[in-house]
Amino acid sequence: MPRPTVAEVVRLELTYRKARRVVIGHFIFFVVCCIVALVARRYLNFPLQLTWPLIAVFTLAFAGDLARFFYRRYKLQRLLRT
DSSP states (O other): OOOHHHHHHHHHHHHHHHHHHHHHHHHHHHHHHHHHHHHHHHHHTGGGGGGGGHHHHHHTTTTHHHHHHHHHHHHHHHHHHO
C-alpha cells in the first residue's frame, strides 16, 4: 500500500474534526431533548418507559452521522499507522 500524502492526511483530519463537531452537537441536542422529555413527563405524569422511544428515535435519526464519524476515525488511525 502506498504511503498517504500529506494532503490526504490533512483532508481526512479536517473531515474527521467536522464529523466530531457534528456528533458533539447531536449529543448536546440529545441531552437537551432528554431533559425536556423528563420535565414534560413529570408534569404530565407519564411513565418513565415513554422516554425510551426518544433514545430509539435519536439513534435512528443520527445513525448515519455516527457511522460517518466512526468510519473517518478508523480511516484516520489507519493512515497515521502507515
